[in-house]
Amino acid sequence: MQPDLHYGLPGQAPRFDSAGAARLAREMYGLDASASALPSERDQNFLLATSAGRYVLKIANAAEHRAVLEAQNAAMAHVADRVAFCPRVLPTIAGDTIGIAPGSGHLARLVTYLDGLPLAEAGARTTALLESLGRAVGRLDRALEDFDHPAIHRDFHWDLANAAPVIARHLPLVLDGGDRQLVRRVSATARQTIEPLQAAFRRSAVHHDANDWNVLVSSPEVVGIIDFGDMVHSWTVADPAVAVAYAMLDGSDPLATAAAIVRGYHAEHPLRDEEVVAVFPLATLRLCVSACVAAWQQQQRPDDEYLAVSQGAIRRTLPVLAAIPPQMAEQTLRSACGLGPSRC
Structure with missing residues (x-):
């Protein structure tokens, strides 16, 4: 199993400017291009x-690790003839899918x-759009169902199966006392539901990061899911849970949002009973993990605005989610899937 690189990452991020990126594109890929920076964790x-x-x-x-990039490339190649909404890797002039940036040693x-607007900037999130998101994540998970690679069996801080130790490690770094107590309470409540069920969860390769910046839309449909950087072999149900988590942020009706996504997902890649019960608490748990990891990363890189991109919305949304009775959330999602009373 690959070790978690979380603690070594901040100080080893590449530091290319746009001119340097354009030079790499020319030298490695033969492209005469202008370059503009995109956000990245x-x-x-x-x-x-x-x-x-x-x-x-x-x-x-x-x-x-190079092997992690090779796994991401292999996953994109694996799904390429099954879904049309994921990026494809292009070779260097030398024919390699992973190149080494001259003078730096960074892998490139x-x-x-992919055309489309990030869901975060797409305006109104209609039921049709949210169901399309669920269907897209479900189709991607179905395409990944028979994919595996040794490098995705890793100890990874974003893996929801590792949420408890990650929260315990970083919760003290959440500076606001009220926020810290809220994350502690919400994560504990979520784990009370999840832990008795997790033995029944399927495990597979998961994208694990269908957040509102990695989902591209052209109304009323999702047309892209990008960035395989958080891929891991984990609970399959983590993928719809992550999509639900970020789609609910600052929403007027988080349960309706969750229901639409889960309905779409279930139609493409049916969930087990235990997984349906777990989607909502896993979504709240993901937001708790995000708050804790962001607190650690902002301590390391206080000037990086991207690290706080979701944190205001998470602080506003967690109290709303915490007020929703777990039984109401479960029944809403079961109804969305056309299921009767819980057998769990």
Whole structure:
């Protein structure tokens, strides 16, 4: 199992500017392109614009294992003939899918650019759009069902199966006492539901990061799911839970949002009884993990605004989610899936 690189990542992020990224594109891929920076948690991404089209240049953190990038590439290749909404890896001039940036040693990849607006910027989230999100995540999980790679069997801080130790480690870094107590209470409540059920959860390769910046939409449909950087072999139900978590942020009716996504997902990749029960608490648990990891990362990189991109919305949304009775959430999602009373 690969070790968690969480603690080595902040100080080893690449530091290319746009001119340097354009130079890499020319030297490694033969592209005459202008480059503009895209947000990233621990790597660097650049949008490349050429006369022939657009691409995304991804420059990996120096602490990232090559095998993890190979796993991501293999996963994108595996799903390429099954779904049309994920990026594809393009080779270097030398024919490699992973190149080494001259002068830095950072590993680099080029992937296709997908049109669409991030869900975070898409405005009104209609029921049809949310169901489309659920269907897209379900189709992706179905495509990944028979995929595996040794490198995704890793100890990873974003893995929801590791939520308890990650929260315990970083919760003291959440500076606001009220926020800290809220995360402690919400995560404990979620775990009370999840832990008795988890033995029944399926395990598979999961994308694990269908957040509102990694989902691209062209109303009324989802047209892209990008960034396989958080891929891990874990609970299959984590994927719809992550999608639900970020789609609920600042929403007027979080249960209706969750129901629409789960209905779409279940239609494409049916959930087990225990997984349906777990989706909502897993979604709240993901937001707790995000609050704790962000507190640690902001301590390391206080000037990186991207690390706080979801934190205000999480602080506003967690109290709303905490007020929803667990039985109401469970019954709402069971009804969305067309299921009767729980057998769990």
